[in-house]
Amino acid sequence: MDAARTAPKPAAPAALAALWSPLDPELLTVREGFMDFVHRKLEPPDLQDCAPKGTKVTDTDPRMIYHGEMIPVSTPDVTQGLKDARRTLRTNRFRPTGKRMSMIIDGCAGKTMLLLQIGRAYQGLLETERRPDSEWTPVVYINVPPRHESNMDWSLPLADFFGMDHTVNIDKRTYRSTDMTEPVIHAMRESRTSLLLIDGIDRIHDSDLAGAFDYFDCLQARLRLSVIYSGRGATDIVNEGLHNRRRSERPRTSEQFRSSLPVMRINPIPFHAGQEEGWRTVLRAYDSNLRLYDHEPGSLLDLEEELHERTGGYMDTLDQLICQTAQQAIEDETEAITKEALDDMFVGRNDPDDD
Structure with missing residues (x-):
């Protein structure tokens, strides 16, 4: 995660906001937005400058x-995923011929974070x-479009990333899109793209699987390109797409059809007896990143059970809960994250006593 945390020199108070925004940032699915994401320098503000x-x-x-937002916190699965992706991409770079090895990100919430951090690193x-x-433009990031009935539909998010106009004026009133594949x-x-990140692969309809993966295969055949697919159930989806079979026709329990592509899996962080350290490592990272005047170092670990009960070990929920509570602590001038403050947040699981 060092690549995501690269820090600039200390900033003057007037420049602090520039460390974190524009307040209306570009989408990551356009080149300018992704480049901004790659090059942003992340550093917690110094309280002396606030x-x-x-x-x-x-x-x-x-x-x-x-x-x-805060600085991205790496879970054990994210750390392992970054390491595995680096090894595969390093080998892919130096293969003069043949198709590059693709990869899959599957599991629970947190897949997009890993996908983007791989691209950034x-x-x-x-x-x-x-x-x-x-x-x-070495890395291109797209989301699966809502329509994917033809090559035209798959080419449009790629064209949007590069800022290409793909509409034709008809009678100066209506517009239609054209196939932008070429x-x-x-x-x-020309821009030497070598990594394509495809998010939301679970949005591909069963009937579109064969056409979608034919298109991705065509891109890899014509470019020196590694592809990472990410989405809920991505392992089964990619496997079935590569075999040109509908999901409804394939037995999910049969291992003979499992994808041979490497899978990076994101799981909820456990907090069982003997498995507490991963959760505590994550909380220590959040704890050290907080910038609240009355925050006592290590106090988030005093709330470790409460935080895991509220979030189930899911990073997206934990991140929202901590960020939202920290902002409220600034607004109401309590300047600390407490159990009472957490209980006041409408994030995560409800208290079992309320059911």
Whole structure:
């Protein structure tokens, strides 16, 4: 996660907000937005540079902005996934011929975070070897489009990433999109794209699987491209897509059809007897990243059972709960995360006594 945490020199108070936003950032599914994500320098604000304790602040105060996102915290599964992806992508880079090995991210919430951090770390590594410019685009990130009935539909999110106009004016009133496959392939070749991140693979309909994976296979055949597929149930979906079979026709329990592609799996973090350390490691990271005036170091670990009960070990829920509670602590000037503050948040599981 060091690539995600690269810190700039300490900033003056007026510049603190710039560490975290624009407040209306570009989408990650366009080149400018993804490049901003790759190059953002993440560092918690220094309390000495912030408004003094007790000062009423607005939602755009640097600490409010910071606690709306905070520095990404790596779970054991994310750490392992980054390591596995680096090994595969390193080998893929130096293969002169043949199709690059694809990868899969499957499991619970947190898949997109791993997918994006892989893309960020991969591009960060390549930028140690060459200076980025306005054309070079080593990583492309797309979401599965809502319509995918033809090659045209698959080409559009790729065209959008590169900022290509794919509409034709008809009678100066209506517009229709055109198949952008050839312009996209030309752009990816010219910009030396070598990694394609496909998020939301679970949105592909059963009837579209064969066509979708034919399209992805075509891209890999024509470009030196590694592909990472991410989505709920992605292992089964990719396996069935590669075999041109509908999900409803394949026995899910049969191992003979399991994908041979490497799978990076995101699971809820356990908190059972003998397995507490992973959860505590995550809480220590959040604890050290908090910037609240009355926060006592280590106090999040005093709430470890409460936090796991509320979140079930799911990182997206934990992140929302901590960020939301921290912002509220700034607003009401309590400046600390407590059990009472957590109980006041409408995030995560309800108290069993309330059922």
